[in-house]
Amino acid sequence: MAQALRLAERGLYSASPNPRVGCVLVRNGNVVGEGWHERAGEPHAEAHALRAAGEAARGATAYVTLEPCSHQGRTPPCADALIEAGVARVVAAVHDPNPQVAGQGIAKLRAAGVEVECGLMETAARELNIGFFARMTRDMPWVRSKIAASLDGRTALNNGESKWITGEAARQDVQQWRARSCAVLTGIGTVLADDPQLSVRGIATTRQPLRAVVDNALRLPPKARLLQQRGVMVYTATHDAEKVGVLEQAGACVMVLPDASGQVNMAVVLRDLAAQGCNEVLVEAGGKLNGALFKEGLVDELVLYLAPQLLGDMARGMARLGELTSLDQRIELEWKDVRHVGRDLRIVARVKKG
Numbered sequence: 001m002a003q004a005l006r007l008a009e010r011g012l013y014s015a016s017p018n019p020r021v022g023c024v025l026v027r028n029g030n031v032v033g034e035g036w037h038e039r040a041g042e043p044h045a046e047a048h049a050l051r052a053a054g055e056a057a058r059g060a061t062a063y064v065t066l067e068p069c070s071h072q073g074r075t076p077p078c079a080d081a082l083i084e085a086g087v088a089r090v091v092a093a094v095h096d097p098n099p100q101v102a103g104q105g106i107a108k109l110r111a112a113g114v115e116v117e118c119g120l121m122e123t124a125a126r127e128l129n130i131g132f133f134a135r136m137t138r139d140m141p142w143v144r145s146k147i148a149a150s151l152d153g154r155t156a157l158n159n160g161e162s163k164w165i166t167g168e169a170a171r172q173d174v175q176q177w178r179a180r181s182c183a184v185l186t187g188i189g190t191v192l193a194d195d196p197q198l199s200v201r202g203i204a205t206t207r208q209p210l211r212a213v214v215d216n217a218l219r220l221p222p223k224a225r226l227l228q229q230r231g232v233m234v235y236t237a238t239h240d241a242e243k244v245g246v247l248e249q250a251g252a253c254v255m256v257l258p259d260a261s262g263q264v265n266m267a268v269v270l271r272d273l274a275a276q277g278c279n280e281v282l283v284e285a286g287g288k289l290n291g292a293l294f295k296e297g298l299v300d301e302l303v304l305y306l307a308p309q310l311l312g313d314m315a316r317g318m319a320r321l322g323e324l325t326s327l328d329q330r331i332e333l334e335w336k337d338v339r340h341v342g343r344d345l346r347i348v349a350r351v352k353k354g
Contacts, residue, residue, distance in 0.1 A: 001024075001063045001065070001091065001093060001120050001121045002121065003022075003024050003031075003034070003063075004022040004023055004024045004034075004045075004063045004064060004065050004093075005022060005065055005093070005121065005124055005125065005128065006022065007022030007023070007024070007034060007035065007036035007045065008020045008021050008022030008036055008037075008045070008065045008125075008128055009022075009128065010022075010036050010038070011036055011037050011038055011039070012128075012179075012180050013179040013180055013203070013205045013206070013207070014038050014039045014205065014206050014207060015037050015038065015039060015040070016040075016131075016132075016182045016207075016277070016278075016279050016280070017040060017132075017135075017182065017277030017278070017279060018037060018039070018040045018132075019037070019066055019096075019129040019132040020036075020037065020065075020128050020129055020132075021036065021037045021044060021045040021046075021064065021065050021066045022034070022035070022036045022037075022045050022064070022065050023035050023036070023044075023045035023046045023048070023049040023062060023063065023064040023065070024049065024062070024063045024064075025049045025050070025052075025053045025056070025057055025060045025061070025062050025063075025087070026060060026061045026063065027053075027056055027057075027059060027060035027061070032052075032053040032056035032057065032060055033048075033049040033050060033051070033052035033053025033054075033056065033057060033060075034048075034049050034052060035047065035048020035049035035050075035051070035052060036048065039206065039207075044069065044078050045064065045065075045078075046062065046064060046068055046078040046081055046082060047076075047078065047081055049062065050081055050082070050085045050087075053085075057085040057086060057087055058085065058086035058087075059086060059087075059088045060087055060088065060089075061087070061088065061089040061090070061091060062082055062087050062089070062090045062091070063091045063120075064090065064091070064092050064093070065092075065093045065094070065121075065125045065128070066092065066093065066094060066096050066125065066129070067092045067094065067095050067096040067101060067103070067105045067106055067118065068082055068090065068092070068105040068106075068109065069096065069098075069100075069101050069105055070100075070101055070104040070105040070107075070108050077105075077108075078105070079104075079105040079108045079109050080108070082109065082114065083108070083109065083112040083114060087114060088114065088115065089114065089115040089116070089117075090106075090109055090114055090115070090116045090117075091116075091117045091118075091120055092106065092116070092117070092118045092120075093118075093119070093120055093121050093122055093124070093125035094118065094119070094122045094125040094126055095118060097132070097133050097136035097137050098136050099136070106118060129279075130142050130280070131182070131278075131279030131280035131281075132279045134279070134300070135274045135277075135278070135279050139271055139274050139275075140270050140271060140274050140298075141182065141183070141270060141273055141274050141278045141279055141280060141281045142279065142280045142281070142300050142301070143270065143281050143283060143293065143298055143299050143300050143301070144177065144181070144280060144281065144282050144283065144299075144300065144301040144302075144303055145282075145283040145285075145290055145293065145294075145299050145301070145302050145303070146174060146177055146282055146283065146284050146303045146304075146305075147290065147302065147303070147304050147305070147318045147319075148162075148165050148166040148170065148171075148174075148304075148305045148307070149165065149304065149305070149306055149307070149318050150165055150306070150307050150309045150310055150311040150315070151306055151307065151308060151309060151310055152310045152311060152312070152313075152315075153317060153318055154310075154311035154312070154315035154316060154317060154318075155286065155287065155315075155316050155317065155318050156286075156315060156316045157311060157314075157315050157316070158314045158315055158316065160193055160316075162194075163194075165307045165309070165311075166305045166307045166344045167307070167342045167343045167344055168342065169341050169342025169343070169344070170305040170307075170341045170342055170344040170346065172202060173305075173341045173346065174284075174305075175200055175201055175202050175203050176203060177282050177303060178198070178199075178200045178209055178282055179200045179203045179205045179209075180280060181209045181280045181281060181282040182209055182210060182273070182277065182278035182279050182280055182281065183209050183210040183211070183212050183233075183273050183276075183278045183280075183281045183282070184198045184209050184210070184211050184212070184281075184282050184283075184284055185212045185213075185214070185269075185273075185281050185282070185283045185284070185285065185289075186198060186211075186212070186213055186214070186283070186284050186285045186289070187213070187214045187215075187285040187286055187288060187289035188213060188214065188215040188216070188217075188219050188220060189285075189286050189288060189289075190284070190285050190286050190289075191213055191215075191220060191224055191226060192219065192221075193286075195224060195225050195226075196225065196226070196284075197225045197226060197228070197229070198211045198226060198284060199211075199229060208229065208231060209231075209282070210231050210232075210233060210273070210276070210278065211226055211229075211231060211232045211233070212232070212233040212234075212235065212269070212273065212281075213226065213232065213233070213234050213235070214235050214264050214266070214269065214285075214289055215234055215235065215236050215264075216236060216237045216238065216262075216263055216264055217236070217237075217238055218234070218236050218238050218240055218243035218244065218247065218254075220234060220247060220252070222246050222247060222249070222250040223250075227247075227250045227251050227252060230251060232251065232252045232253070233252070233253050233254075233255065233272075233273075234247055234252045234253070234254045234255070235255050235257055235264050235269045235272075236254060236255070236256055236257070236264060237256065237257070237258035237259075237262055237263055237264050238256065238258075239256055244256075255272065257269060257272070263292075266292060266293060266296055266298055267296065267298060270298060283299070286316070287316055287317050287318060287319050287320045288320050290318060290319040290320070291319040291320030291321050291322075292320075294319050294321060294331055294351075295321060295322075297351075297353065299351055300350065300351055301336075301348065301349070301350050301351065302333060302347070302348070302349045302350075302351065303346065303347075303348055304318075304346070304347045304348075304349065305341065305344050305345070305346050306344060306345040306346075306347065307343070307344050308343060308344070308345075331351060332351075332352040333349035333350065333351060333352065334349060334350045334351075334352055335347070335348075335349050336348045336349060336350055
């Protein structure tokens, strides 16, 4: 199963919106076939492993990181393929949360006389597909906020200068988080200040993430570097048809999603991204958007790069949360990983909910 998980990781940057899945076929203690799912529309991990094994698959055990699918999508059902190949036993790491599968793959295998076990290395399998599980179980992506800050939690000077707080190694590390994400979400303030591209650079990848901008009043310039590539969503609260038309002509897809206070409804934005097949969303924004997302309980994970420097209390903070009058209002985090990246410290922390 560990080998199957390593195979599944090869789809880290390419499998979305499908889950990252690996499969290893073992017969008489020997690996006879293995495979992994690379991208949607192409053969699943089980199909690759069965093709590699050929007749040796008969009587073998299949170790697969996710319950084999049971429905006809863009590819045939993997449960059927395993049955037809004569696989005797299937060990799945975790049940598939997709309502189209949800136990039906395992049920089909057992009905055909295949021995099935589920739960081996389940935690690791869930972590690998944390965004897929989020989208399937709550119709929301896994939201990960990336913040680069000084040791005292400041992301820019009061005049907006921020290049560069963190070092080159940290900036390159961010590219890996972008590459695995289905979308990168930012605010109009960041776009106007930095004119970013928010594309993956320096990493071999077959796809670029969708770029999404929260722009209440449609201030996004049609010549922004973001719009030089296709795949840009603009979420706004204004119904200004002229501004919408200009941005659409520049290649953006504009959606008007106001909430009761006249701001962009961020929960609806994330549900829309999930509906577009986004499993993981990386937020690269300033304190205003980060604060709004944290206050609404919409952030799942924080990726924080801390530079060994102090910028002082007049510099800009990482999230505008407003004044807290009680410690009960604080946002609590759980450490998941802490390591050096070049001269900086990278902290991955999960937001405690409930």
